Amino acid sequence: MPLADLRLLTVRYVGFDGAVRSGELVVHEDHAGGMTEVFESLYDTRWPVAKMRLVDAYGADDDRSMAANNTSAYNCRPVAGSAKWSEHAYGGAIDINPVQNPYVTDGLVAPPNGQRYAAIDRTRGAAAPPGVIRAGDVVVRALARIGWEWGGDWSTAKDYQHFAASGR
Secondary structure (H helix, E strand, C coil): CCHHHEEEEEEEEECCCCCEEEEEEEEEHHHHHHHHHHHHHHHHCCCECCCCCCHHHHCCCHHHHHHCCCCECCCCCECCCCCCECHHHHCCEEECCCCCCCEEECCEEECHHHHHHCCCCCCCCCCCCCCCCCCCCHHHHHHHHCCEEEHHHCCCCEECCEEEECCC
16 A cells, blocks of 8 residues: 555544544545545534544554554554455554444454443444444444445454445
């Protein structure tokens, strides 16, 4: 991925404490406008984001970034446990509030501090704690409008934090 194809976005978001914050994301230039619109929607509805820093703040270590409940996009890394490049390495994926929205498969929960959120009802309209992504909620709708798919819709493992551009 040429660096010239990536864009640094600075977006406003509402923290879990209700305060307005500014965060940074890196995405592929093709997704920059859409991602800006997504975070404008989340900001306008006051949907909370725990933290948003470049993954560089965690030494590009996805596990450290997730454990810190960091929302991030670009990270030049393979898919966990494989040699295939992640959609994050192309600037076409984002992980949002990883603790509240963990990756869940075969008894594994990542990050481990997301365990208490692993079994939450994420169906449309279900009551959920702040920052939890549910089917059909403002986060899923905003990202679907720009053509991104939710890992919570996967048929086997569930990656509730993960959204990726479709059609890659």
